[in-house]
Structure formats: C-alpha cells, structure tokens
Amino acid sequence: MHTLEQLRAGQLAGLRRLKLSCGLTEFPREIFDLADSLEILDLSGNGLSSLPDDLPRLHKLRIIFCSDNLFTALPAVLGSCPALEMIAFKANRICHVPAAALPPRLRWLTLTDNAIEALPDELGKCSALQKLMLAGNCLDSLPASLANCHRLELVRIAANRFTALPDCLLSLPRLSWLAYAGNHYTQARELAALAATAAVGVAWQRLVLAQQLGEGASGVIYRARLDGVDDVAVKVFKGAMTSDGLPRSEMAACVSAGAHPGLIPILGTLDAHPQGALGLVMPLIDVAFRNLASPPSLESCTRDVYADGTRFDPPQALAIAHGIASAVCQLHAHGIVHGDLYAHNILHADAGACLLGDFGAASMFAPGSPQGHLLQGIEARAFGVLLGELIAHCATPLPSLKGLMDACLQEEVLRRPQFDAMELALRHMLPA
Structure with missing residues (x-):
C-alpha cells in the first residue's frame, strides 16, 4: 500500500505498481508523474466515480483495479488506453458499459457484483479476451457476438437473471471454466438439493474455532473442535457474493456431490452463525495434503x-x-x-x-x-x-x-x- 504523501513527495518515481486506498474521491493528478513506468494501478476501496479524460497519458498502463468504488458506468476513457489488458471494477454501482470503454488489447474483464443489464455487441470484437467475470449482475442475455471471442477460456455469469444458458458460450473452442449457478433456470435444482439435506445442520454453538487454515474467494476455512471431541474444518462464507457466484449455490453443489474418495466429504451445513453467515463443516484433511x-x-x-x-x-x-x-x-x-x-x-x-x-x-x-x-x-x-x-x-x-x-x-x-x-x-x- 502506498500513500498520497509518498506520491507527492516524489518517493515513488519509477514505480511499476501503485496501490492507493485512502478515501479518494478524485483521481490524484500526481499519478501522471509515473507515466513512463506505471503498469499496474490499483485504486480499489475508495470513493471514486470517474477517471480523467487524459488517462491514456499512462501509456504503459496494462492493468487497472477500481473495485469497491462508486462508479455507475465503466469509464469510456479506458478504451483509449493503448496498453490496457486487464480491467477490474468489482462491487461498484455500474449499470452501463459503453462500447468505447473496451480497449483493443483487453484480455481480462472483471465486472462482478454490479447492476449491469446489458453488454455492448462490441465485446465480441475483443479478440484477445480470455477471462470474463460477470457474476452478480442483472444480465438476462449476452451479446451473440461473444461467439467470436475464440480465445475466451473462463466465464463467470452466476447470480444474474438468465432463464437459459446463452448459446454463444457453448461452442467457444477454448472455453474451459464456466460458472452459471444462481440464475433463474438453476434455482429450482439448487433449492431442491438444499432442501433434501435441510436436516444436516451443525449449530455454531457446537463449534470452538481455532486457527485459520486457509482463505479463498468465497470464504475462510478454520480448524475447529466439534462438541469438544472431534477436530473438523469449518468454511465460513464471506458474504452474499463472491467472484464465482453465491454461497448458496456452492453449498447446493457440495451437498449433492455424494461420497467419493477424491472429494472432501461434507459433515453438515452451518446453522445459527451469530452474523447469519453461511458455512460448511468438513473433516480435517491430513497435513500431508x-x-x-x-x-x-x-x-x-x-x-x-x-x-x-x-x-x-x-x-x-x-x-x-x-x-x-x-x-x-x-x-x-x-x-x-x-x-x-x-x-x-x-x-x-x-x-x-x-x-x-x-x-x-x-x-x-x-x-x-x-x-x-x-x-x-x-x-x-x-x-x-x-x-x-x-x-x-x-x-x-x-x-x-x-x-x-x-x-x-x-x-x-x-x-x-x-x-x-x-x-x-x-x-x-x-x-x-
């Protein structure tokens, strides 16, 4: 993490990666002093709602993070940044994605957890696109032109409003990782899976948490003692939305998978968490793994x-x-x-x-x-x-x-x- 004071004092000259999270409401003009070196700009966790029209002065900028801000539209100026390949505007208030905002070299677009209802047809012209993260929006369709994105390998469209899986995805020659749970056409199957295991619950009060074992996009895993006897692992989901989709969808898949030596068993779902968090209780995995x-x-x-x-x-x-x-x-x-x-x-x-x-x-x-x-x-x-x-x-x-x-x-x-x-x-x- 860097500070505005360091930037203004010239202490960051020649920096390739800059991260500022300090309640910004305006883009600091001093960032342009790094134009000949800056490649990665992270302005996540601020109060920004716009970017300057002369952003392309950062001619080496390849990656920009502006998650957890106040943008209501993806800034059109991004499309004019000559070297820009990765754009991440997760958890804003974006409802509009103009065609002009898509840079020609775009490889990775993350717009998770916004309010987007439609995407421009021009997205299909992003021939270098490999990764498209759209979970947690209001989409009910994708541009048919997306079928032209032959390098697209990872797509996340979970927790939207789709009534069917978009046909444009199903014949993409390199698509390998697809998440679409939590949409209208998947909800009945997910709810039925959860209802079938509703009796398998582990009350929070039965657990005594110990150290953290790991953390992923969707949750934190802890070692815990169950009923003062058994050592278990507890996954507590972080919130209502992850980069992949909804905790509820993950739980539905886990409890439906059945027993298999290559899958981690589920002992139960977490009940009565004091903050209402969802979770899963699993056996503790041998440290050899x-x-x-x-x-x-x-x-x-x-x-x-x-x-x-x-x-x-x-x-x-x-x-x-x-x-x-x-x-x-x-x-x-x-x-x-x-x-x-x-x-x-x-x-x-x-x-x-x-x-x-x-x-x-x-x-x-x-x-x-x-x-x-x-x-x-x-x-x-x-x-x-x-x-x-x-x-x-x-x-x-x-x-x-x-x-x-x-x-x-x-x-x-x-x-x-x-x-x-x-x-x-x-x-x-x-x-x-």
Missing part, C-alpha cells in the same frame, strides 16, 4: 503457477490424473460441473492421492441432456489443461497421457471424451 499449484497470476491470466522445481514421477502424475477424472465423473453423474477444475483446487500427497475441492464455481445441470453433454465437454478442456501441466512437470515423457490431453483440447466441444471413458482409460494406465 497440499495444493498442487497456486492460482493464476496477473501475467498468466488463466494458467496456474507451479512452484519452481515441481516434478512428478510417472506413477504420481497418472495417479493424480486418474483420481481427478474419477472425482469429476462422480460430479457429472450427479448433474454437477465443477466449473473451476484447476490444479490450485486440488490437494495432493506424495504418493499421488488427491482431493478435488473448492466448489465456488460449481453449477448444476440435467444429466443426460444435450446441454449437459456440452457442459461436460467444456470441463474436459479444463482437464486437458491440467494433463498438459502434469506432463510438463513430469520427469519422463508420458505419451499415453499426451494422447488423452490432445483429445481433451480439440476445439470441437462434442468431440472431446467424456469423463467416464477417461477414468477407465487412465485406470488402465496405472502401474499394476
């Missing part, structure tokens, strides 16, 4: 980041691939797409045992439906990306795994293999 990778960075956009030196031997890589394929096969059989099938949502132990977690982007569908087959094909591409990463970090070549990866990554969605077939193929690849 750790995240397979870290989430995508600003640079990698849609690709996870692996620790330097990460290496798997072939039995490990195959065991992880099979375990995840089996877990996803279980989800699909229960009418659930994970929506965020990434290495950073996988816990693994040295021998190749693994657990697929974080259902924040999970969505429900009708098993056996034509749309369900398309959705499973989209998830197959995410699995293909994961296989590619396992191969890249494997000590020796795995030609059989590469063949499966290639099948998952082919552009025609319905030609990709289904997970039941992949699970069987991977089972046969495992060492005897």
